[in-house]
Amino acid sequence: MSTETNAMMKRVLSCCLFVLCLGAFAPAYGGELSRYDETVVLHSDGSAAVRLSLVLAGQAEPTIRIPVRQAALLNLQARGIAPDAVRQVENKGNYFVALDFSASGTPPAELEISFRVKNYFAGGGPSAPFGNRELGYRFVNVTFARIEMFSAELVLPGGFVFNAVSSFSPKARKSGTAFPYAFSRKDGQDIVRIAADDVKLGDEIALACTFKSTKKSKLLLLALIVLAVAYLVFFRDLLKSGGDAAGTKA
Amino acid sequence: MGNEAGRSGLSTAPVHRDTAEVDEANRKLDELLDLDKHKLATIPERKANATEKWMKYLGFPLGIAVFLLLFYMPTPAGLTAAGQAVLACFSLALVWWICEPVPTYLTSLILMLALVFTDAWDQDHVLGVLGYDVIWLNVMAFVLSSILVKTNLARRLALNLIIRFGHNASTMLFAFIVLQLCLAPLIPATAPRAVMTLPLMLVVAAIYGSTSDKSNNFGKNLFLQNLLGINIFSSGFMTGSTANLIAISLILSLSGEKVFYTDWMFANLPVVIVTMAIAWFIGPKLLFRLKPEERKPSIQGGIDTLKRQLGRMGKISFQEKKAAIIFGLVIFLWVSDRFHMAWFGFQVDPVMAAMVGAVITFLPRIGIIKWNEADIPWHLMLFSAGAYAGGLALDNSGAARWAIGNLFESFHIGKGTNFWVVYVVIIAVNMYAHIVFTSKTMRVIIMMPMVIAVAQQLGFPVLALALPAAFTTDWVVTLPINAKPNVILFSTGQYSVLDNIKYGFIVATLGIVILTIAGFTWFRWLGITP
Numbered sequence: 001m002s003t004e005t006n007a008m009m010k011r012v013l014s015c016c017l018f019v020l021c022l023g024a025f026a027p028a029y030g031g032e033l034s035r036y037d038e039t040v041v042l043h044s045d046g047s048a049a050v051r052l053s054l055v056l057a058g059q060a061e062p063t064i065r066i067p068v069r070q071a072a073l074l075n076l077q078a079r080g081i082a083p084d085a086v087r088q089v090e091n092k093g094n095y096f097v098a099l100d101f102s103a104s105g106t107p108p109a110e111l112e113i114s115f116r117v118k119n120y121f122a123g124g125g126p127s128a129p130f131g132n133r134e135l136g137y138r139f140v141n142v143t144f145a146r147i148e149m150f151s152a153e154l155v156l157p158g159g160f161v162f163n164a165v166s167s168f169s170p171k172a173r174k175s176g177t178a179f180p181y182a183f184s185r186k187d188g189q190d191i192v193r194i195a196a197d198d199v200k201l202g203d204e205i206a207l208a209c210t211f212k213s214t215k216k217s218k219l220l221l222l223a224l225i226v227l228a229v230a231y232l233v234f235f236r237d238l239l240k241s242g243g244d245a246a247g248t249k250a
Numbered sequence: 251m252g253n254e255a256g257r258s259g260l261s262t263a264p265v266h267r268d269t270a271e272v273d274e275a276n277r278k279l280d281e282l283l284d285l286d287k288h289k290l291a292t293i294p295e296r297k298a299n300a301t302e303k304w305m306k307y308l309g310f311p312l313g314i315a316v317f318l319l320l321f322y323m324p325t326p327a328g329l330t331a332a333g334q335a336v337l338a339c340f341s342l343a344l345v346w347w348i349c350e351p352v353p354t355y356l357t358s359l360i361l362m363l364a365l366v367f368t369d370a371w372d373q374d375h376v377l378g379v380l381g382y383d384v385i386w387l388n389v390m391a392f393v394l395s396s397i398l399v400k401t402n403l404a405r406r407l408a409l410n411l412i413i414r415f416g417h418n419a420s421t422m423l424f425a426f427i428v429l430q431l432c433l434a435p436l437i438p439a440t441a442p443r444a445v446m447t448l449p450l451m452l453v454v455a456a457i458y459g460s461t462s463d464k465s466n467n468f469g470k471n472l473f474l475q476n477l478l479g480i481n482i483f484s485s486g487f488m489t490g491s492t493a494n495l496i497a498i499s500l501i502l503s504l505s506g507e508k509v510f511y512t513d514w515m516f517a518n519l520p521v522v523i524v525t526m527a528i529a530w531f532i533g534p535k536l537l538f539r540l541k542p543e544e545r546k547p548s549i550q551g552g553i554d555t556l557k558r559q560l561g562r563m564g565k566i567s568f569q570e571k572k573a574a575i576i577f578g579l580v581i582f583l584w585v586s587d588r589f590h591m592a593w594f595g596f597q598v599d600p601v602m603a604a605m606v607g608a609v610i611t612f613l614p615r616i617g618i619i620k621w622n623e624a625d626i627p628w629h630l631m632l633f634s635a636g637a638y639a640g641g642l643a644l645d646n647s648g649a650a651r652w653a654i655g656n657l658f659e660s661f662h663i664g665k666g667t668n669f670w671v672v673y674v675v676i677i678a679v680n681m682y683a684h685i686v687f688t689s690k691t692m693r694v695i696i697m698m699p700m701v702i703a704v705a706q707q708l709g710f711p712v713l714a715l716a717l718p719a720a721f722t723t724d725w726v727v728t729l730p731i732n733a734k735p736n737v738i739l740f741s742t743g744q745y746s747v748l749d750n751i752k753y754g755f756i757v758a759t760l761g762i763v764i765l766t767i768a769g770f771t772w773f774r775w776l777g778i779t780p
Contacts, residue, residue, distance in 0.1 A: 228314040
């Protein structure tokens, strides 16, 4: 292998590592997933409870590795698989949830993993202007496993509302659904759901957004009421015959 | 020409009186057609009538009340905080544009501030709107319009048009509608059509006594009918706009149904012609009734004076020829857009084509005018920028999608709903959706999959609902910000936002009625509807 090729490989590997570090999760799985659903319930302290549901299809490898972006997962639990078959592993600075089916023989058709993470977003207070907090979600499929239906939901803590989406992927297409994300509300909590079909190797599903408190400035409310009343008082002359056409003057 | 009466052998006194009258008529016509005196860049002062005074007085607090209500209510499910803020800011601006407690350009500036201060849209995007193609096209349009006015070519063309068709206002208005119908299949982009015909409109309106500083109902009818014609005739042809083509490709990709050029034209051209014929009728007869003095050119001596004026202009001058060549070059670039890649190796966008014309216009020795002679209404560019920022923010924040989605859901369409109920709802929602969208393309991308999904879920033929819905794409007629031609024509100051809403909304509603009747009859005969 030439030096140039080596350098290129290093760059590619660096990019992959970067993706793994930033990405939320990506299953290292040789077969096929018919569903991958993820729910991230955020708490106001910045932590999050993550629930991951997988529906497997096709022939599975003895071990499934799901890259995660944090070193420490709290209260890691699994359903549909023996508890000791789920563990967190580290490989050259990358972290995974490893699902080991070698003991049980065949993997289950459906399984669910849940855990908590600290510092999913900056919980201390607003991290952006206008009281906004930044929130990002990113999923990159780094394996050959094709995911038929993918969805991820970010659930905000009560008292917060999504403000704006700054970027998203896949981009709006001129055929089919224009936007891959939608907002909704359940039990007083705002939810954004991003979904995609047929997620193949290298496909990215990402959403960067901001959210903020539902509280609004009372000062602005008061100021505008005063302004409206003041206008009615000081511009009474508009109604007089021959009165100036107020603001229409150049 | 002015002394013809004197040569006819009449007695001296009447000859003098006739000559004096003719000279006076000519002087008045010259004054009327001297558009330098009615510069668009200068904001006219208008005296408000009693209703307008009340609107100004109450409009200000009303706008604030609407803003406070929408901004401080709990954010509705499915809408973002930014979307809610945009809706509040845009509603405030809409109330103020209609009631005009402050000038329209000032409302736009306030809207821009409000969008930034309420975190509805970020500053970079809001300020960046001034660099959008619609604003540039507006500037270029007024530069090109200035050369036609300055060289008197616009006056010559308008006089010819009026002498031929302008014996009364109705035929004059009708001539413009026919002109727009002829241009629609030739020039697919709507904005260039507005730019092309704008100088003629300005001169014709002036001859009928309507200028930016003293507009009358003829001016309102003329400009608004052209606005309707430019937009609505686009929907008569599949190539009338890019959005039509996207609608067709969406229908093909999502349902496998192919629509051909002639399918579209045979189905919808009669619909738009009937609509425009009714719009031509109701404008001067019902909405903006023409006073007797507005029904004829407001020139002493009428058409004869105009004929004399045309005669006095003599042969076409060198400057006029230059203006014609420059304008012709721009039109040629607009018309030949599909060949640009083959000819030049790059595409000349309509804005760039207009800019080519503007560059030549200002070239020393070769050009026609200097910068100071270009009549560009900058206050209306600011109006356009602010208004466009509001519209784009509605699109960007998802507020427009949210509003339309909710409107659609509110009809509770489901299994067992009668086809014609679904048909009317879909046509109506698609038609009125233009009020909250500034982009036809965005509207089609959002609405068309929705319509196709409804048809498929309910088991109706996709084409029966999707094609008539696609026919409404170009009906962007209610607000000055709904489309580029609207912005350009509003910049002339010949009509108010309220006038635009009045005429546009009525014609859009009329369109729903006509498309529904067509669905029962014409489309059924063509095999589109069941």
